[in-house]
Structures are given as C-alpha cells and as structure tokens.
Amino acid sequence: MTFSFVTQLSCSKCSHVYSSDLIHQLCKCGFPLLVDYDLEALAKVLKPKDLLERSHDLWRYHELLPIKRPENVVSLGEGMTPLLPMPKLGADMGISHLYMKDEGMAPTGTFKARGAAVGVSKAKELGVKGLVMPTNGNAGAAWSVFSSRAGIKSVIIMPKDAPAMIRSEVAAANSNLFLVDGLISDAGRIAAKAAADFQLYDVSTLKEPYRIEGKKTMGLEIVEQLGWETPDVIIYPAGGGVGLIAIHKAFKELEKLGWLNSGRMPRFVAVQAEGCAPIVKAWDEKKRESEFWPDSRTVAFGINVPKALGDFLVLQAIYETNGCALAVGDDEILGEQKHIVGKEGAFICPEGAAAFLAARKLRESGWIRENERVVVINTGMGLKYMDNENINLPVLRADEDIASLPVLP
C-alpha cells in the first residue's frame, strides 16, 4: 500500500506545478503552493472504516499527507484532539448542537503542532538540515520541539514582547532563539536574510507548502468524529488564516473522495479582533484580498496578523461556502473566556474565546439557526496566555479555618 498519494505542488494563484520531491518555497509568481493528491486512485483503495484500527493521531490520514516514507514521520502524538459537546454554553447561546474542537491538547498546547509535525517531517524527507522561522510565538514553540525531535537545527526569531512562557519553551527545545526589537515583519526580514546567509529552509507561514497539510487534519478529524457527517458551520479565529484554508481544503478532498455522508459543505466563518481585522474589512467590502492593517493590537496575539499572505484563500473559502467574517472586541473576548471556563470547565485561549463569541453574535443575529450543528475551533490552551499576575486570594494561617465560601459555581 502506498503511504502517501501526493502527486505534486501547484500554485494557489497561477496553477503552475512543481515537484514535491524538491525544496520549493513560494511559486515564482510570489504566491503560496498547495499540495495535490491522486484522490481518484485513493478513493478506490481506502474506505473510512479502514481507519478504525489506526493510531489515534493525525498520521491515521497518512495517504492524505505529503510524506512518502513512514520513516520520515516526526511525531509527538499530535492530532485526534477531542470534539467536545458544549451543552451548557450552547443552551446559553441558543445553539442546540455546539461543539468545540479542542486544540489545546497538543504538544506545546496549540494547533501549531499539526503544521509543525507535517512541515518538519517533510523537511526531513527533503534532506533539510536547518530551518528558520519568524513567529509571534506559538508556531515557534511547535517548530522548535519538532525540529529537536527530527535532529534538524532550528532558528526562531520573535518580537521581544512575545510571551515569556513561549520564549522559555523555545529556549528549552535548544533552538537558536533570537528576539527582535521590532515587529513580526522585521523578524520576517531577518529570517529571509538568515536563510540565505546560513543555507536554512525558510518556513515562514505559507512560504513552505506543507504546514497547511498538517492543519488540514483538523477538518478530517471533525468529519470522522461526527461519523462522516459535516457540521453546518465552522468558526475559526483567523490570523494568517492557514487553519481555515486547510480545513476548507480537507472538506474539498473528502467531497472528492466521496467520504461526506451528507454531501454538503459547512459555512466557514473567519473571526478577527477589532484591533486587527483586515479580512473582515475585505469581506465587508466584498473584496478578494485584504489590505495591511496599521497599528494592529489585540490580547489574542495569535490573530494579530495585519496582512496575511493567504488572505485571498481565506476569503475564497468564505465566499464559496456562503460563510462570513466578523470582528469582536478584546474586552468581550476576555469576558467570554471567563464565562466558558466557569460554565464548561474548558480553559481556552483568547482566540478560541473570540470564535465562541462570534457564535453567540451570529446566533443573536439569526445567521446561525437554533438547530444547526456548529463547530468552534479552540486553537490552544488558556494556560499559555497566563500572565501569572498576583490574583487577590485569601491566605489562611496554618491553624485557621475557612469562614465562608465567596465563589459560587
């Protein structure tokens, strides 16, 4: 049995094709490359039930991933995260079938592990010895540990105000970590220069074609976990938007394989923060591409991306599926985050909370109907965002007793 049904890379803009056996970055036209598979051949030899006995991680979908030889797989057990029903939160919003795809349960605690696992595995297969990545944080953490696992040297460059916890995580993984007194765009420039100076593979978002394949498995899992049914709506917090592009790609591949019982596509929703909403603005103005968002800021640092290279693919997925895009405010994001952990015990990241807030608003506006099946992507664990400020807590003496219980459930 063939391990991967990958055929080639093709440009998302001009359709020019490239070999998947050689290192490529962007297409010569400047746009991202996507991975193609022989889905017709695969449909003949693989059925959903064949997956039952496979490992409980994203490698169960290896035919739909670009790694050709199993010995190149670099895994820390990523994928097959829970699809959790959120009944109390759903009741509260008026959505009867609300689910959370919880990406907090991953190596390094975020969905970035998926892109890193597949990206690093393919880098290993292509003979890469060292790679360089500019990052706001979580992607750097994920790529650094998978590079360690693969024995590939990694160089990670992040703005100096990236969260301290993530800095420590990257440093622990023995990466070459550099902080920059500037923005992610400055880190990008330094990365490009370092790639040239030190013969490193530049794995900036969408400059390498494989991380999207890792993230695609979120879509494959959602459908498998729903018994090969599609949800009605998928809500995703979009920074670079790669996850949304990837989940949309998953659904199109499953459709071609004939693996969708319902045969319908879900409507895709991109959620951004009011302080950084270029894709929402483009969608509001019915444009195919976004413009650079100046002075962007939000507590949800994972979606602080002022101009995404794949913006046109995100917008395309929204238009094709009759989806939408909306922006939410920082204060209400933090309120929703607190509400969710109190209600459902899930301590999620602000980006995930933004996506739940969007569900709430779209239900209020009637865009989501009561009986629709809604899947919200939580991209990471709340723990990684904790600033560990001193919270005001009662301290008892060793010989003292509790006099009253202030907090109700």
Next chain:
Amino acid sequence: MTFSFVTQLSCSKCSHVYSSDLIHQLCKCGFPLLVDYDLEALAKVLKPKDLLERSHDLWRYHELLPIKRPENVVSLGEGMTPLLPMPKLGADMGISHLYMKDEGMAPTGTFKARGAAVGVSKAKELGVKGLVMPTNGNAGAAWSVFSSRAGIKSVIIMPKDAPAMIRSEVAAANSNLFLVDGLISDAGRIAAKAAADFQLYDVSTLKEPYRIEGKKTMGLEIVEQLGWETPDVIIYPAGGGVGLIAIHKAFKELEKLGWLNSGRMPRFVAVQAEGCAPIVKAWDEKKRESEFWPDSRTVAFGINVPKALGDFLVLQAIYETNGCALAVGDDEILGEQKHIVGKEGAFICPEGAAAFLAARKLRESGWIRENERVVVINTGMGLKYMDNENINLPVLRADEDIASLPVLP
C-alpha cells in the same frame, strides 16, 4: 448493554465491603476503599476488538469504570494520550524499546485529569453538590475545571508557595481557592474541617475511591496501544503513588479478563526524589509501609509527598511484580529534562524526567536488559513548571541581521 460492571467497594486493608451507590470515604478501619467489578461477566460480553469504534478517550473503557449512567459522565476529552517511542533517548541509554506515555496532553496538562474526570463524574452520579480538596497544585487544577464542567461547587486549598500558574488556573475555573501559610498537611486539616462545616465531599487523595479508577486507564491504554502485549517494565514517579497502584490494578483486571496476549505482568518501578523518598527507604529496608519523611523538598513538587496514605499498596505492587524503587537527585533530574527535550523534542515535567533518569540508572546497573520493553510515565507537560525567569537571549535591532548561530541541534 450494561454501561458499568461495577459491583461494590472493598477495603484495601480489611476487605470490608460497601455499596458503590452511596457516598463513602475511607473504610471504618481508616484505609482506602477500592472499586470491584464483575470481570467474569464482562469477559463474556466484551472483547478488545469491540473497542475499535469507540471514542478516543478514557471513556472507551466505561465497563471498567464506576459510573453507571452515561449521562453522568463529565468529560473534557481526557485519556488516550500518546505512547511515544523514544528511539534516540533509548539508544543513548542502551534500551532498544523505550516508550513514553505522555500525560502532558490532557486537560490542564497533567495526568491528574484522569482522576478528576472519573472522580467528578462519580460525585455527580452520587448527587454531590460541593467538594473540597487539599492539593500541592496539579490535582487542584484538574478537579476545579471538571467541577465547573459538572456544575459542582469546588473548594481548593493549597500551600501559598504553590506555582503561580496553577493558582491562576484554579482561580480561572471559578473555584473557591484558598492559600494556606503552611504545608499540604495543614491544607488537609482545613479541608476536613470545611467538609464538615459546609457539607462538602472530601476528595483528598484516596479518601474517595474513584480517582484511582480514572488513573487506571493509563494501564489499559498502554496495553491496548501495544496491541494487548505487556511491557517488561513500567516506571512511574511516585508521590502519593495512586497512579502506580492504579496501573497495577489495571493489569490485574486485564489479566482476569484474559486480555493480556503475553500473560505476563510488567515489573513496576517507583521513582522518588532524594529529598523525599519514603517509599524508596521502605523498599530498601524491605518494609510494607513507609515512614513520614521530615523536611521533604524537591523541584519535582508533584512527588513531594512525605507520607502517602496508599504507600502499602505501592510497595505491594512493587513486591508482587519483582519491581524496585529508587531515588534520584534534583540536579540530575533537571539535567535529564533538558537532555530529553534537546534529543526528542518532548518538553516534559521534572517528575517525568526523574522517571527517565531511573530508566537510565537501572539500565546501567543491568536491572533493565537491553531488549526489554520499557514504558516511562511522563505525568505532565514541562510548561506548567516554567518559572518564566528571564533567560539570557540575544536581542536584535529591527535593522540588524543574525551574525552567528550559537546553539547546535
């Protein structure tokens, strides 16, 4: 089909039996209660292959868990964590089949989620409205979020020097969190008093019989993930030792079910820190019980337990399986932790690193043979232990380039 094959509770010391439909804490003789199942009946109706289509979490083993009605299950997707091969680390130690059961991928990032999921679910089934727990940290984090999910009020009491990150996590889950200017034993006294004063269920370690059932699923999963084969050695970092007792219980139940292909039991190893090694001392002295370890201290705070209520069960599991117990030092624990993330990309907690260090030492002494299959339990993610101290890192100006790469892979 019956959801649970639970029959009763029986005392681990005097064998007195109790109903599993009523709230019980310790046996009247003062020792912990264990949960019994009708394994003979279960063996007739369930086979390992029946599990294939089940959810990828610990509830796949619901017949071997104490919850009778599925609607009482409180889940955040816990369980079915990866069993990762560690080939480079194994080569380095001279162990050809070294695996890590990685409990970092869990709600709240530690194996405590298993005990909390099953403990809180059973509390819900028993009609509990509020519970109280003294904790050094991670158990409190897990029980607080599962209580939120269940709609049960939780009161968590921890020493004031518990890690700030865990304090914040418990506070986020909307628990009644109290810090105490004292030790875990003081927290225990305050918890017992609060249980009486506020009609709360005291869920101190082994004072409720159900968390052990949740932790038992680690053992069930290891065997299922190895294709119903048993490993030769299981190495566990033991504080209270509940996980070790639980995994041993899992193996005994699987043996009775006839689900162990090999029919052999693994040898169990309990690892402690040199600064808190009561069980190791008892084992060295061939005793059946441990003595209180005064002035205990270790960086691996999860195994800082000077006298465990279930010590005699830990020692029993070691003696029965021809296992052993050994202590390792804090400095070498931190060295091993760093070595592992650099070598395999797995950023594990100090307790997990202590267990790997034990594997290394037992191989050096010849107690573990080269071709034995060794499973090390990593009880949590390294991230939760990060002090976020300023690490010394190069900071570039926005217009500066990288001059050299100091860190090698």
